[in-house]
Amino acid sequence: MHDPHAGDVKVPVGPQHPALKEPESFLLTLRGEKITSVNIRLGYNHRGIEKACEERTYIQSMYIIERVCGICSHSHSTAFVQAVEEIAGLEIPKRAKHIRTLIAELERIHSHLLWLGVAGHEIGFDTLLMYTWRDREIVMDLLNAISGNRVNYGINTIGGVRRDISKVDYARILKDVDSLEERTKYYIELAKEEVTLHKRLSGVGMLSKENAIKYSAVGPTARASNVNYDVRKHDPYASYGELDFEVMLSDKCDVYGRTLVRVGELMEAYKMIRQLVKSMPEGDITVKAPRKIPAGEAISRYEAPRGEDVHYVRSNGTDKPERVKIRPPTLANLQAVSHMLEDRYLADMPIVIAAIDPCFSCTDRMISIDHGARKGAKTVDWDYLRAYGIEHYKKSGIDMDKLNRKFESRMSKVC
Amino acid sequence: MLTDLFHIAIFPGFLFLVISGFIAETIDRKMYARLQNRMGPPWFQPVADFLKLIGKEELYPCEADVPVVRLMPIVALTCVVTAFLYIPLSGVKALYSFEGDIIVIIYLLTIPTISYFLGGWYSRSVYSMLGAVRAIIQLFAYEVPLFLAILAPTILANTWSLSRMAEFYSQHPLLCCFNIIGFMISIISLMGKLEKTPFDIPEAETEIVAGSFTEYSGRMLALFKVSINVETIVGAALVAAVFLPFGFNSGWIIGSVSFVLKILFIIFLMTLIRTIVARLRIDQMIDLCWRFFAPFALLQVLINLLAKEFLSI
Numbered sequence: 152m153h154d155p156h157a158g159d160v161k162v163p164v165g166p167q168h169p170a171l172k173e174p175e176s177f178l179l180t181l182r183g184e185k186i187t188s189v190n191i192r193l194g195y196n197h198r199g200i201e202k203a204c205e206e207r208t209y210i211q212s213m214y215i216i217e218r219v220c221g222i223c224s225h226s227h228s229t230a231f232v233q234a235v236e237e238i239a240g241l242e243i244p245k246r247a248k249h250i251r252t253l254i255a256e257l258e259r260i261h262s263h264l265l266w267l268g269v270a271g272h273e274i275g276f277d278t279l280l281m282y283t284w285r286d287r288e289i290v291m292d293l294l295n296a297i298s299g300n301r302v303n304y305g306i307n308t309i310g311g312v313r314r315d316i317s318k319v320d321y322a323r324i325l326k327d328v329d330s331l332e333e334r335t336k337y338y339i340e341l342a343k344e345e346v347t348l349h350k351r352l353s354g355v356g357m358l359s360k361e362n363a364i365k366y367s368a369v370g371p372t373a374r375a376s377n378v379n380y381d382v383r384k385h386d387p388y389a390s391y392g393e394l395d396f397e398v399m400l401s402d403k404c405d406v407y408g409r410t411l412v413r414v415g416e417l418m419e420a421y422k423m424i425r426q427l428v429k430s431m432p433e434g435d436i437t438v439k440a441p442r443k444i445p446a447g448e449a450i451s452r453y454e455a456p457r458g459e460d461v462h463y464v465r466s467n468g469t470d471k472p473e474r475v476k477i478r479p480p481t482l483a484n485l486q487a488v489s490h491m492l493e494d495r496y497l498a499d500m501p502i503v504i505a506a507i508d509p510c511f512s513c514t515d516r517m518i519s520i521d522h523g524a525r526k527g528a529k530t531v532d533w534d535y536l537r538a539y540g541i542e543h544y545k546k547s548g549i550d551m552d553k554l555n556r557k558f559e560s561r562m563s564k565v566c
Numbered sequence: 567m568l569t570d571l572f573h574i575a576i577f578p579g580f581l582f583l584v585i586s587g588f589i590a591e592t593i594d595r596k597m598y599a600r601l602q603n604r605m606g607p608p609w610f611q612p613v614a615d616f617l618k619l620i621g622k623e624e625l626y627p628c629e630a631d632v633p634v635v636r637l638m639p640i641v642a643l644t645c646v647v648t649a650f651l652y653i654p655l656s657g658v659k660a661l662y663s664f665e666g667d668i669i670v671i672i673y674l675l676t677i678p679t680i681s682y683f684l685g686g687w688y689s690r691s692v693y694s695m696l697g698a699v700r701a702i703i704q705l706f707a708y709e710v711p712l713f714l715a716i717l718a719p720t721i722l723a724n725t726w727s728l729s730r731m732a733e734f735y736s737q738h739p740l741l742c743c744f745n746i747i748g749f750m751i752s753i754i755s756l757m758g759k760l761e762k763t764p765f766d767i768p769e770a771e772t773e774i775v776a777g778s779f780t781e782y783s784g785r786m787l788a789l790f791k792v793s794i795n796v797e798t799i800v801g802a803a804l805v806a807a808v809f810l811p812f813g814f815n816s817g818w819i820i821g822s823v824s825f826v827l828k829i830l831f832i833i834f835l836m837t838l839i840r841t842i843v844a845r846l847r848i849d850q851m852i853d854l855c856w857r858f859f860a861p862f863a864l865l866q867v868l869i870n871l872l873a874k875e876f877l878s879i
Binding site: 160161162163168169170181184271272273274275276277278279281282285345346347348350351496497498499500501 | 601602603604692693695696763764766767770771772773774775841842843844845846847848849850
């Protein structure tokens, strides 16, 4: 009898693969060059961040949350801080809101420029990668000048922002935004005129409006399928309510549309930054926040560069959160990827995966499903895990006890 | 006997080709980097890469057919080095020539692609097998336009010997204006042969890791790299000899200088093209080759036939 799956080849893309910058597994089934099915497996990057937050105070948790993702660090920390402020009933100063929004838009610029480069690399157009990443340096340096860091800006604190922006910075921001705008115009022209770019992007990774809603896609992925949904516009937070900007939409429904939406959002970001600098109010940048947050719960939504980022925080009246839950945009978009890949060529795989701008370190969560089948399986807490780790290393001859004692005695002398 | 050995081992054989291959790679990488606004590697980088690879351990999958896999880089290198012996360099006369050697050169230049296929196929890894199949599909796409484009100028010269063709065209240098379409097509097909962007489909990094070369390591990978470098030089020399017959009759100094300039020009063209385009998909590549390049190559043949008829050469 003829086997219908006789010519099928299973190609593992990931957890380690040049197309992916982070470990994640896509098991493709190929017939010839065509993909017949995709099996996505998450969880290679699980770091237990949500659990770690429960063991730390709100301020400490904020820094952990900021390290959920290297690119949209400000998104995560703002979403978290907004939730905490909502529970605590804090109204932060207007200037702080403006600074948060400013950093958010600068972050969007650096994230979208990074994406443009990655997209170029995935389709073998390394020149685009080199050009965009060179221009990305401008905004990275700007963020460095404002916040002191190129990534993980550490600008947020509960009740406002940590650093003020001086008048000198205004001029630099405006100047850098001008040069970035000029470069972005060049990229728009390039996207419209370069033939091979067009050939590789248009018609690839189709996601109709109905399917985008069905698979609950968010961010530029959804907006490129003409789903008019942007948290900044439809549920404004920080200063977005006062700003005049458009939601970038495209009816192309493919990777080319996603490129146009992202480049368009760059232009909107420049517009917003100019408005923010112009209308920057005077005043305090922070209000006093209580150390212990009253009991309650809140959900905070934030339009990260990759899409809607949702944070849920529940407090129990102590200085540590009881539960923190993060729903990053990549998790929402991943469902659509396997749909977009089916019946496409293998060559389209990298760019289709890259087109949602995946951030797997944001996404990876672990769910443990206990069927009761595994005997002796138990849930362990943080202290047990710590003690187990120390024991484990002692067995293999690595004993840190002496060093720890020495360190402690030195620390007590200093204090 | 000694001169033969000298020709084979040193000039214009193995050693000369390997060194000029390294130089070609340096120039290509440096120019690619400068066009992309980067500094690029230092000049000795290709040599350093080669030496490093030579010192590395060789590892193969246990399912691989190791003798075949190890043989293939040697086959590839041998064939491209042999092909060079029939190509005229500074003068019109190549080292060895006979009627029909142009076919032999093209044939010898096809063997490396076959060896990528066999090497990749017998590595028995998913990525290298996909790369191997892609290499063969690509071969069928670019080979016909390349053949037609290279053979079209022979119609005017009335010979299938590269040396005699060079002699003919250097006597009638203006006639090579007829072959501009063929020149373009042969450059682009040569990029397909050398697997450079936009035709680096068989070794597309972000899709199939390194294609046929995924499972290669150590010395054998180094030999493959060298054979690709040498193929660049040989391919460029072939295109130069067929389409740019200048400076052949002015002594060996001007001849050598113009030979180097011609090779540099062709390498520059290929680097420029690979800088400004994205990689195509395999179906788009086949489309492009059969729908555009093959008809244009036929047009080139037609032009040469008509020119021969009306100019009564």
